[in-house]
Amino acid sequence: MATLKKEIFEQLNLQHVKPEDIAYDQPLFVEGLGLDSIDALELIVLLQQKYGIKLANPAEGPKIFYSIKTMAEYITAHKKQ
Amino acid sequence: MYNNSLFFEMPDAEPVVFFNDIYKALNINYPKFFKMDNLCKVVFLAVEVLLKDVSLRDKYKPEETGIVFSNANSSLDTDIRYFQSSLEAPSPALFVYTLPNVAIGELCIRHGIKGETACFVFDIFDALFQAWYADTLLETCGIKACISGWADFYDGKFEAFFYLVETGSDNLSIKHNSENIDKLYNQVWKN
Numbered sequence: 001m002a003t004l005k006k007e008i009f010e011q012l013n014l015q016h017v018k019p020e021d022i023a024y025d026q027p028l029f030v031e032g033l034g035l036d037s038i039d040a041l042e043l044i045v046l047l048q049q050k051y052g053i054k055l056a057n058p059a060e061g062p063k064i065f066y067s068i069k070t071m072a073e074y075i076t077a078h079k080k081q
Numbered sequence: 082m083y084n085n086s087l088f089f090e091m092p093d094a095e096p097v098v099f100f101n102d103i104y105k106a107l108n109i110n111y112p113k114f115f116k117m118d119n120l121c122k123v124v125f126l127a128v129e130v131l132l133k134d135v136s137l138r139d140k141y142k143p144e145e146t147g148i149v150f151s152n153a154n155s156s157l158d159t160d161i162r163y164f165q166s167s168l169e170a171p172s173p174a175l176f177v178y179t180l181p182n183v184a185i186g187e188l189c190i191r192h193g194i195k196g197e198t199a200c201f202v203f204d205i206f207d208a209l210f211q212a213w214y215a216d217t218l219l220e221t222c223g224i225k226a227c228i229s230g231w232a233d234f235y236d237g238k239f240e241a242f243f244y245l246v247e248t249g250s251d252n253l254s255i256k257h258n259s260e261n262i263d264k265l266y267n268q269v270w271k272n
Binding site (some may be wrong): 012013014015016017034038039041042045048049 | 101112114115116169170171172173174177
């Protein structure tokens with residue numbers, strides 16, 4: 001999860017907050033890291049680019065991208081071997 | 082430079098370092114700044130300096146402020162970066178900045194502006210056109226203040242020149258015409 005957190009910070013160019021200030025189970029959007037819809041698209045690109053995962057059902061997005069922990073669980077379950 | 086006085090200086094600093102340091106010096110808390118492309122950062126910071134002692138939100142209704150912005154390289158710097166990203170995986174965060182007028186949108190969000198806005202691309206700063214267009218907005222579009230200026234970013238080089246045009250006048254006002262704008266513009270680069 002530490003690697004994923006680092007990748008998220010790099011991909012989204014998050015400079016206003018330190019990685020250590022964000023817990024793995026903290027929400028990424030709105031009240032958490034305050035990410036927006038463009039960030040959501042960047043996270044989809046990250047999944048595809050780094051882990052070869054294409055999001056089949058966009059409706060699942062809010063559940064998958066809820067936190068770093070939920071993203072890591074999705075990656076573990078769907079990562080191409 | 083701000084009102085003909087040196088406001089902030091970092092000779093030979095890389096743009097990203099300069100932008101981050103002036104952001105800190107202005108004591109701004111606006112996380113979206115870090116997502117902006119370089120052109121938007123130039124425009125955003127220049128207008129932050131311009132309006133550091135003025136609140137347009139307090140003085141005018143949202144639809145009473147307009148913006149006239151021009152530059153030479155449009156959004157080419159980001160266009161190239163987006164094209165390069167598209168060779169591997171197109172970046173949505175870069176794509177949203179592949180138009181120069183996005184910088185105007187960032188200003189509108191930051192300062193609560195809903196008046197007429199326009200963005201033009203010229204080889205060089207054209208004070209005559211800039212003055213004429215701002216006057217037209219003030220006379221025909223119901224705006225009472227207009228953020229007007231020039232900002233460019235390409236290949237690590239950048240410049241910005243902004244001024245606020247308002248209806249009415251006080252003792253400190255400079256008459257809004259192309260001669261005075263040219264004078265101010267040349268003064269900035271001379272210093």
